[in-house]
Amino acid sequence: MKDIHILFIGAGRMAEAIFSGILQKEKDIHITVSNEKDVQRLKSLKEQYEINTTTDWLSVLHEVDVVLLACPPSAHDEVLTKMNTHIRSNQFVITVAAGIGPSTLERYLTDKTPVAWLMPNTAADVGKSMSIYAFGKHVKNEHVVHFNKIVSAIGASEQLSEQQVHDLTAITGSAPAFLYHFIESLEDSAHTYGITKKQARKLVTEMIIGSAAMLDKHRDPMKLRDQVTSPGGATAAGLSLLAENQFATLINKAVQATNERAKQQGNK
Ligand SMILES: NC(=O)C1=CN([C@@H]2O[C@H](COP(=O)(O)OP(=O)(O)OC[C@H]3O[C@@H](n4cnc5c(N)ncnc54)[C@H](OP(=O)(O)O)[C@@H]3O)[C@@H](O)[C@H]2O)C=CC1
Numbered sequence: 001m002k003d004i005h006i007l008f009i010g011a012g013r014m015a016e017a018i019f020s021g022i023l024q025k026e027k028d029i030h031i032t033v034s035n036e037k038d039v040q041r042l043k044s045l046k047e048q049y050e051i052n053t054t055t056d057w058l059s060v061l062h063e064v065d066v067v068l069l070a071c072p073p074s075a076h077d078e079v080l081t082k083m084n085t086h087i088r089s090n091q092f093v094i095t096v097a098a099g100i101g102p103s104t105l106e107r108y109l110t111d112k113t114p115v116a117w118l119m120p121n122t123a124a125d126v127g128k129s130m131s132i133y134a135f136g137k138h139v140k141n142e143h144v145v146h147f148n149k150i151v152s153a154i155g156a157s158e159q160l161s162e163q164q165v166h167d168l169t170a171i172t173g174s175a176p177a178f179l180y181h182f183i184e185s186l187e188d189s190a191h192t193y194g195i196t197k198k199q200a201r202k203l204v205t206e207m208i209i210g211s212a213a214m215l216d217k218h219r220d221p222m223k224l225r226d227q228v229t230s231p232g233g234a235t236a237a238g239l240s241l242l243a244e245n246q247f248a249t250l251i252n253k254a255v256q257a258t259n260e261r262a263k264q265q266g267n268k
């Protein structure tokens with residue numbers, strides 16, 4: 001297969017996680033990264049990674065096979081409008097923006113442009129993103145081949161419908177932040193018992209890494225929870241308190257709030 005050249009529009013946290021993951025796995029994917037204002041950020045990324053950078057993505061557009069939009073949802077209107085008059089019909093456009101599905105991309109890119117919506121998470125940086133995605137109407141086999149190469153470099157993936165990516169953005173895209181918040185809360189709690197912050201971090205981080213490894217091996221959180229919960233014992237008391245305070249309902253509400261905001265951002 002011939003080398004792939006990807007242009008990133010947006011040089012923020014998600015862009016970096018994705019191209020960092022790709023560069024660790026793939027030697028025949030070439031990356032150009034652009035943003036609009038922050039030249040210092042581009043300079044620092046160029047020092048760290050084997051990439052090209054530019055503040056003028058339009059000048060590079062004609063050279064690339066894939067455009068990956070990693071800018072905020074609110075920037076898409078401006079970027080796609082500008083892109084539409086210059087893009088060649090076989091160039092593949094992928095967005096990772098919350099709320100911006102293939103049907104939105106196709107409304108802007110009027111020349112039967114192949115498009116995809118990828119919802120990754122920041123674990124792309126370590127090749128462990130769980131990414132969900134949906135394709136537009138004009139995606140052909142060659143684009144699927146490119147897409148699979150890019151997405152498999154950053155972790156696991158699952159193809160869904162556009163609506164399902166809307167509905168599950170919270171679960172794969174945002175829920176890592178929910179988990180990190182849970183971890184921060186455990187650290188704060190540990191710290192109140194007289195250990196240092198460094199010790200609290202070690203205790204909680206290693207516990208989470210061990211739990212994730214168990215989940216990876218056994219794939220059954222209910223069974224794993226049950227193994228920890230000795231009948232009538234200490235863990236059961238903690239879990240009861242979580243249940244009394246509607247822990248599961250609260251998580252469901254956080255998922256809904258996240259998806260509503262994502263949709264709202266995409267509709268602007
Ligand atoms: N962070 C995450 O975990 C995830 C994020 N996403 C999506 O990724 C996208 C980026 O998010 P994130 O990386 O967190 O955000 P950041 O704020 O870290 O990065 C946004 C980047 O976009 C650039 N940008 C802003 N406006 C424009 C414009 N008009 N043209 C070109 N570049 C522009 C910014 O640079 P400058 O201002 O200098 O132009 C910056 O480099 C969002 O759409 C988000 O929904 C999806 C899944 C997970």
Ligand SMILES: O=C(O)[C@@H]1CCC=N1
Binds near residue numbers: 098169173174
């Ligand atoms: O917070 C956000 O809007 C993005 C989308 C999914 C994760 N981060």
